[in-house]
Amino acid sequence: MRKRLLSWVLLFALALSLLPMGTLAAEETQSWQEAYREYIQSDLENTAGSGYLDGAKEETRYFLFDVNEDSIPELWINYSTSAYGKRLCSYANRQVQVQNVAYGELSYIPGQSLVFTSGGHMGYFWDTVYHLENGNFKIAEEGLIKIVDNNGYEVSENEYRYTWNNQVVDKSTYESKLGAAFDTLQAVNPPQDGGLTYQEVLNALNTSKTPPETLYRQIIDKYKTGVDEKWTIQEFSENNLAYVCGYRPEHVGYAFMDLDGNGVKELIIGDTEYGIDGVIYALYSYADGSIKEVFSSGERDRHSLCDGGIILNDWSNSAWNNGRAYYRISGTTLSLKERIVGDKDKNGNYVQFYSTTENTGN
Template sequence: MLLLVSAVLTGCQPSDISSIIGDVLDKEEAVEADDAAEAATDAGASDESGAGQSNSAASDEDYGVYEDLISKIKEGLEKEDLKLSELDLSEKTVLPYVPETSEDYKDNEDNDVYGYLTKDLDGNGTKELILGANSYIAGTKVPLGSYDSVIYDIFTLKDGNLVHVLKANKDERYFFAADGEIFKEQGGENVTFPICVVGTFYKFAGDKLDIVDGIRCEFDKETEEDIFYYSTQDPYKDSSNAVSFEKIDEIIDKRCNEFVEFTKFVDSSESAKKATVYTRTMSEGFRYSELGCWVDRYKAYIKFYDDNTGELDLKYNGEGGYYKFTYDENKIHVTGWINNPDAGVGDKIDGIEYEYKIEGNTLKFKDEEGEWSDFVKEEN
């Protein structure tokens, strides 16, 4: 499961890399078509124009190595004994099962669905095998928020052989971004203070990733404020172009919210209870990511089941945590925590009530401060 970090907008401290970073300058991208791709179509290549890559189009027989790897992963998952190191898979991989006896179970309210897809990332006629996960609101088909398509591994073929192009390591994460780009977050042990976090956009090219541009956040100890930089050369080191924090929303909106659906390795049984789901997209004043950066597009949600029970997550709205409840026509009655029955010991959550009213596809919700907010009905 993706770790979600919520906080007010404060500076990035040495012991806490959480920081809002951001900015993007308007840029023009020139993509030159390669005539060699036209010839490659006769050999079964994609009809998309190439980007001058050296890899030739792979045959169906070549893709057998992808099928072999997929089969091994499925077998490991079905036995609940997937050995990531033996298969040379990313240590970041979040498995789709979390036993109730696990320490992580209480934090698994929402679903991370481990899967795979094949996609020609650079238009050279060879499909890549991408392993990753989608995040959904638990028990639904509703994406949880931004950063819903996490990439763990990317493989390609070269001369019929499997090439491991990308393998996400500790303190870094990769996502699908807009316009065919791949976005990398880098923080923690992968950066050196005063750097808090670096975000880099890449284009896939043959069997490597080429930098498009990127952004960086550093903490200024004298002013105790964050400084942001933008670079098309070296986002980690280039300090020639300082930019403002206000651009952060623009970069997230335009380039970091690409949803690409993976095929599940193991089909999970669907919940017998069907939910009606209402969501509210949160952004201002919150951080999202296991590296503790970026502005979130996280969805607070309320789920109603036909048996007059439900679940809600208002944690990132400054409103408690993951609750289960019963409901009547205009009130929600909190009955406990989701997946964590001991979390409420000593806390008075039993008896908390919220007012709501439904107007068309909008649910109006009254919080503990007496403020009303709108939640929108989702297709599920």
């Protein structure tokens, strides 16, 4: 069971006067953003060349993530052409640090500074675990599976060759060492579309744009009006706000937290008194210059914040049909990690189903 956050350490009561919103110092914020922008543009030009620059801009995907939770995201560049490879980037000492990755798809574990890439080419498949140390990604563990003979012909499965850290091992040992080096159950993957386009990532890193906190203030001001005027449930709903705030408007509060580690803080509306449960009334996120409501809670559809930025959703349609799910936020959408759904089977008995995909249950 995932641990819920014990307190809203950043939660401000809206019934009080609004406090100034803290931000990173401008110089610190701009340094990593501008460094990434410059690297993205120069690396694309140097890699693709002028002859294929437009095609590379259209096909390349970029993913910002915070693997060590220091509020400065890391950058994954996924060039669509295998000859270009991929880039695993971090920011340290006021410059972009780059680890070239030949093949593989990315996953990472927030807060543990661990990144995993897995992929192959021409009968060779690499599983590589990187550790972010002092601002640089270094290979911590690496495995190789070879499924071809010396002439390049595929062999039967019982002839596959496994090596871990350049030592020959059997399949069972290989899988055991991989599982010990990187726990895939805790891992986070880029969104299914691969991430941001070239122009989208440049826009996201554009420090001249209106910061999310400024746009969030418009929403906060609306909630504060509802708090000051003691709006009812219906009035909160009519103003397109989380209607459950109408139950206890005097205890409504807000917090800024970067839940997905992309360097952009989300706005959380919650309860200052019930914060021990990490309850979230509504969650807002920023993308492409605008604010979007990711979700809002109801009496039978409750959301809470857990350790590691995990969102817990407890819901119930009836005594028989209910469930619990854990999500991660990615930009302005939720990505399911795992869930349990309870319902009646064909014989009328209450049963529970476990899944990690959205194709069953609620």
